[in-house]
Amino acid sequence: MGSVYARPETKRLIIDFRYQGVRCKETTSLPDTKTNRKKVEKLLQTIEAEITLGSFEYHKYFPNSNRAKLFASQALHESSGNFPTFRNFAEQWFGEMETQWRKSHSDTVRNTIDKYLIPNFGEKEVGHITKAEILSFRASLAKVTARNGKQLSPSRINHIMTPLRMILNEAANRFNFSSPYQGIKSLKVPRTDVEPFTLEEVRLILDNVRVDFKNYYTVRFFTGMRTAEIDGLQWDAVDFQQRQVLVRSTLVNGRIESTKTDGSFRAIDMSQLVYDALMSQREATDHNQFVFTTRAGTPLSHNNVTKRVWYPLLRYLGLRKRRAYQTRHTAATLWLASGESPEWIARQMGHATTEMLFRVYSRYVPNLTRQDGSAFERLLKQNFDVKTLEVSHDE
Incomplete structure (x- = not known):
């Protein structure tokens, strides 16, 4: 169910709705008044009705929107059987996701895309990347030597693979093909190295x-x-x-x-x-x-x-x-x-x-507290007649 609200900075009304699994927010030129709200809410009802009937055309309502260009591009790819390159879709995906990330995380994902993903998948069409290619790429990461002279850890490899999984799954959702990442599990990561000081x-x-x-x-x-x-x-x-x-x-x-x-x-x-x-x-x-x-x-x-x-x-x-x-x-x-x-x-x-x-x-607790069952033994001694629990050997 969509909604209509005003942007705090400009007081202009925004239409917020979902289309083809994507959340869409379009800013109108109308100021936030009671009359304009009713007008925009009525427009939203029309849009959602057309979406339900399958007759909604994004560009007719929002011709200057970047979303309109995206959905038009998707329709073209679906009708022609062609898909965007991994490089182009990865850039689009990153631009859409970046605003919800912390800057440090954004930098990490950006580095992963530039250093690992685009060099390996950049010119391939997203709909034609295969599961075998993904597994081959992951296997190649295990041979990479990091700056410390060691090979990449399973945890680091999983972190590199995560943006790839997210990009391919999103592309599959938008362009209606089966994600090649389905069924690929993360590498098993050894337990965290915990070495506390005494x-x-x-x-x-x-x-x-x-x-x-x-x-x-x-x-x-x-x-x-x-x-x-x-x-x-x-x-x-x-x-x-x-x-x-x-x-x-x-x-x-x-x-x-x-x-x-x-x-x-x-x-x-x-x-x-x-x-x-x-x-x-x-x-x-x-x-x-x-x-x-x-x-x-x-x-x-x-x-x-x-x-x-x-x-x-x-x-x-x-x-x-x-x-x-x-x-x-x-x-x-x-x-x-x-x-x-x-x-x-x-x-x-x-x-x-x-x-x-x-x-x-x-x-680590038993080694520090000596609580290896002796606490429970003390509890029993405090509340029971321990002698009655002992087995007599005189009989």
Whole structure:
């Protein structure tokens, strides 16, 4: 069911409806008045009736619309049996999708299209790409060497294949052919490499890290914040009165963006260590926008910090080399080990449910808490006469 509403900026009426599975929004030249609304609503009813009868012709109502050109092009392809090239359709698809993505994600998809997809499928017609060609392309990705000298991981290959799947499925929907991607499953990805630090290792790191980064790593270890979240943390998101850190933005490629998901938008409760660290940090950078900055007052570059501070510190302490992201895993395991509610931990981490906690982290808890059945044994001793449960060997 379509709708009519006014564009906030211009107060001009917009017709919003669906045609051939595509959401179409067309701006009229009419200002938002009661009379004009009735007129446009009546027009919408006529359009939807024609769509139902199969007699709707887009260009007759919106001759100057880009959508009109698109649907006319589709009709031509369907009648002639020809299809647009992958390059042309991929560009059109990207232009339509880009507005709903974060800038960092848009850049990633753009890079994937330019570096991998167009060189392999660019001049092929979308309706003539075969399943065998897709599988052959994926197999070739497994032989590609990344900048670190290693071959592309299954996870990276899946991320490259995702835009290809979306483009081909959308083309199949628009030009009425069976998508060659049907039946192709993603590569199996090994479980996330979780290597949390022990409490003793955390203490060792915080006792020996550079003074100007002690607060930074204290907050990382005891809030579970992601790298982009802590690097993008601003002072207006630190609530000392409520003792909470509000995660509502991230720093990606030097740009401030919204959090990755709705669940990531959250409030993290400050422990005393975190509270003290942020109070200390306020004395150093409260005149800046960001909580943690370079000496010049600019946001931190995580690559630079990792190479110049994090990895040298681990080498100096004789600790196994691990990504700084393991500080997030450390926070999760320490919370679990201390007996905090899984629901509370999930909220602190930005997880929608507790499923990931039990799947990824719970195996570390017995080693940290010694809760290997002895807690249940104590419960029995407190509530039952253990002697009556023992088997007598005197009979």
